[in-house]
Amino acid sequence: MTDYNKYFFKNIIGNDELKKNLRSAALYSRPSHSYIFNAPGGMGKHTAALTFAKSLQCENITQSGEPCGKCSSCIGVESENNPDMIFVKATKKTIGIDDIREQVVNKAGIKSFKYRYKIFIIENADTMTVAAQNALLKTIEEPPENCVFIMLSENYERFLPTVLSRCVLIKLMPLGETVISSYLQNKCGIEASRADICSSFARGSLGKALQLADSEEFITSREYALSLIFELNKSDLIGMYETADKFEENKDKTEIYLDMMYLFYRDVLMYKNFGNDRFITGKDKMAQIRMAANMYEKRDLFRILDAVSAAMTALTRNVNYKMTIENMIFKIKEKKK
Numbered sequence: 044m045t046d047y048n049k050y051f052f053k054n055i056i057g058n059d060e061l062k063k064n065l066r067s068a069a070l071y072s073r074p075s076h077s078y079i080f081n082a083p084g085g086m087g088k089h090t091a092a093l094t095f096a097k098s099l100q101c102e103n104i105t106q107s108g109e110p111c112g113k114c115s116s117c118i119g120v121e122s123e124n125n126p127d128m129i130f131v132k133a134t135k136k137t138i139g140i141d142d143i144r145e146q147v148v149n150k151a152g153i154k155s156f157k158y159r160y161k162i163f164i165i166e167n168a169d170t171m172t173v174a175a176q177n178a179l180l181k182t183i184e185e186p187p188e189n190c191v192f193i194m195l196s197e198n199y200e201r202f203l204p205t206v207l208s209r210c211v212l213i214k215l216m217p218l219g220e221t222v223i224s225s226y227l228q229n230k231c232g233i234e235a236s237r238a239d240i241c242s243s244f245a246r247g248s249l250g251k252a253l254q255l256a257d258s259e260e261f262i263t264s265r266e267y268a269l270s271l272i273f274e275l276n277k278s279d280l281i282g283m284y285e286t287a288d289k290f291e292e293n294k295d296k297t298e299i300y301l302d303m304m305y306l307f308y309r310d311v312l313m314y315k316n317f318g319n320d321r322f323i324t325g326k327d328k329m330a331q332i333r334m335a336a337n338m339y340e341k342r343d344l345f346r347i348l349d350a351v352s353a354a355m356t357a358l359t360r361n362v363n364y365k366m367t368i369e370n371m372i373f374k375i376k377e378k379k380k
């Protein structure tokens with residue numbers, strides 16, 4: 044499905060300074076030759092890069108630096124089908140020297156077909172091997188006229204200093220939870236409590252928030268994780284082992300369960316601290332939050348949060364799954380009133 048109006052600066056939320064700079068580079072036709080757009084996944088670097096490329100190539104750019112969205116170039120960009128935009132991709136796991144030679148070096152010397160610039164978008168550019176980076180370096184040191192190289196990366200520290208020094212480094216900033224939540228509510232019509240939950244799990248990434256908002260599984264998993272918590276609150280020793288078994292039955296969802304548990308106990312602690320729902324993420328669960336706040340002292344909640352977060356860290360390593368979960372459960376139950 045093609046949405047011809049996707050790539051506009053006005054559609055990018057946050058990052059105002061950055062948008063201003065890119066708009067003016069496009070409007071006054073003064074782009075640098077090489078850019079690195081850096082941000083964790085889902086934070087909109089692909090969108091920002093394509094919007095910038097679209098505005099550079101636009102045949103009818105507006106006074107605000109927005110692309111017109113109507114000319115043949117703009118339409119081509121939207122459908123990723125603009126002859127003067129080249130998407131450089133890895134043919135193997137990483138971008139090797141042959142990829143750079145074939146997809147960049149050999150093409151950079153050829154004049155653009157139709158539009159003002161020849162724009163290379165190098166996806167996952169931080170996976171370039173050292174040899175690939177050196178091959179690219181030669182081209183970006185003496186860039187052919189009207190070539191613009193836009194590299195997308197999650198980890199700019201992986202670039203050679205020589206490459207970095209030739210590029211304008213653009214870091215996209217994570218968005219605040221309230222910014223994301225109000226976007227979900229106002230632009231996507233998502234109901235407030237759901238929008239809040241999704242944005243608090245998105246860690247500053249709008250892409251991730253949208254994905255969560257769209258996922259029934261996410262909501263079901265949350266309900267299940269919360270049911271495990273409530274069950275645990277009431278359970279005896281046998282019940283604790285049973286809860287551990289339930290974790291293991293849904294092993295692939297452990298990460299999301301632990302996230303949910305963490306967030307729930309964090310909410311309880313917030314409620315205990317402030318006595319109102321101001322800082323509560325899961326406002327739809329106020330009754331359960333209040334109940335848990337009566338059950339636990341603050342120091343218990345700190346201990347529980349530590350236990351959950353220790354389990355999260357442990358599970359990223361190659362540890363015994365069952366033992367980690369059981370440990371966590373025992374620590375959660377340790378000194379309940």
Ligand SMILES: [Zn+2]
Binds near residue numbers: 102
């Ligand atoms: Zn245009």
